[in-house]
Amino acid sequence: MEIEGHEPALSAWNIDVLEGKRIEELRVASQQPIADPDNWLGAELRRNILLTTVDYAVNWARSRSIFPLMFGLACCAFEMIATAASRFDIARFGMDIFRWSPRQADLMIVAGTITWKMAPAVKLIYEQMAEPKWVIAMGACAISGGTFRESYSVVPGLNRIVPVDVYVPGCPPRPEGLIHGIRLIHRKIMSESIGKR
Amino acid sequence: MTVSLDCEQVAKRLSQELPGSVVTVEKPAIVIRTERLREVAEFLRGNPDFEFNYLANLTAVDYLDYFEVVYHLVSLTHNYSLVLKVRCYDRVKPTVPSVVDIWRAADFQEREVYDLMGIVFDGHPNLKRLLLWEGFVGHPLRKDYL
Numbered sequence: 001m002e003i004e005g006h007e008p009a010l011s012a013w014n015i016d017v018l019e020g021k022r023i024e025e026l027r028v029a030s031q032q033p034i035a036d037p038d039n040w041l042g043a044e045l046r047r048n049i050l051l052t053t054v055d056y057a058v059n060w061a062r063s064r065s066i067f068p069l070m071f072g073l074a075c076c077a078f079e080m081i082a083t084a085a086s087r088f089d090i091a092r093f094g095m096d097i098f099r100w101s102p103r104q105a106d107l108m109i110v111a112g113t114i115t116w117k118m119a120p121a122v123k124l125i126y127e128q129m130a131e132p133k134w135v136i137a138m139g140a141c142a143i144s145g146g147t148f149r150e151s152y153s154v155v156p157g158l159n160r161i162v163p164v165d166v167y168v169p170g171c172p173p174r175p176e177g178l179i180h181g182i183r184l185i186h187r188k189i190m191s192e193s194i195g196k197r
Numbered sequence: 198m199t200v201s202l203d204c205e206q207v208a209k210r211l212s213q214e215l216p217g218s219v220v221t222v223e224k225p226a227i228v229i230r231t232e233r234l235r236e237v238a239e240f241l242r243g244n245p246d247f248e249f250n251y252l253a254n255l256t257a258v259d260y261l262d263y264f265e266v267v268y269h270l271v272s273l274t275h276n277y278s279l280v281l282k283v284r285c286y287d288r289v290k291p292t293v294p295s296v297v298d299i300w301r302a303a304d305f306q307e308r309e310v311y312d313l314m315g316i317v318f319d320g321h322p323n324l325k326r327l328l329l330w331e332g333f334v335g336h337p338l339r340k341d342y343l
Contacts, residue, residue: 152335153328153329
């Protein structure tokens with residue numbers, strides 16, 4: 001039904017015209033294909049790129065994979081062996097293998113009494129280790145000579161012959177103590193800079 | 198188990214075979230005259246009644262008045278054991294005859310005693326310090342050291 005002077009908004013004709021207009025608009029706007037949504041392809045890559053410093057990256061790598069040197073001079077060596085074996089398991093800290101060769105080691109754990117007769121060998125082995133290298137003095141004897149400090153044949157402290165990074169006291173220290181010392185070495189490594197050593 | 202020989206009887210036998218070689222008998226040991234030591238050693242090693250073919254231990258004691266060198270002998274054939282001692286009164290250059298050619302085991306032991314006590318073993322083929330380094334001053338197991 002039509003009323004004069006008033007065109008209904010939705011006459012059958014108008015509906016067709018409006019539809020045609022929408023179709024025409026869409027056709028004009030859709031002349032080019034829409035780009036595939038491919039931004040997800042870079043997500044994997046983005047997850048694997050970290051921004052950090054060279055120092056942090058190098059120290060992280062160094063501290064998580066220390067190769068200790070076999071170095072048992074006296075009874076402390078057995079606590080060191082226990083530390084390495086299955087119960088305390090220093091493989092947890094990336095220290096799976098005790099190296100026999102100083103040239104493949106980063107960390108010298110001097111476990112036990114050092115006599116003056118042994119001292120040149122200790123110094124030589126320290127010098128044979130490649131940089132960077134760290135030293136733990138394990139037990140009272142290695143720290144200060146311990147009970148044998150006044151003796152004619154004992155070195156009164158490892159620091160008389162090589163520089164020491166961490167002292168682990170005890171007679172002998174328990175494996176937990178040695179592990180704490182190793183954690184301190186990790187912290188020390190993390191605070192180092194390759195610019196100055 | 199090794200049978201420890203009666204010192205009195207062995208001393209009696211030694212006095213018969215080698216007169217004047219025994220100084221005295223201290224209960225577990227026989228004290229031998231120092232200059233007769235090699236004779237006694239050779240007798241105890243060679244005689245088929247004893248055959249002390251193994252020197253288990255050789256050590257020394259400082260009694261301030263004199264040094265005493267102690268020999269622990271074992272016969273592997275008869276399963277006997279015996280302790281010999283010799284005394285040395287000279288503190289400046291104490292000298293005891295070496296028994297290296299009788300018991301090879303004495304080699305390092307005499308060197309150790311020389312190193313730590315300063316007792317010179319006359320006739321030792323290679324008498325030099327064993328545990329301490331060359332150039333060390335003094336003999337640290339002496340009572341008057343330090």
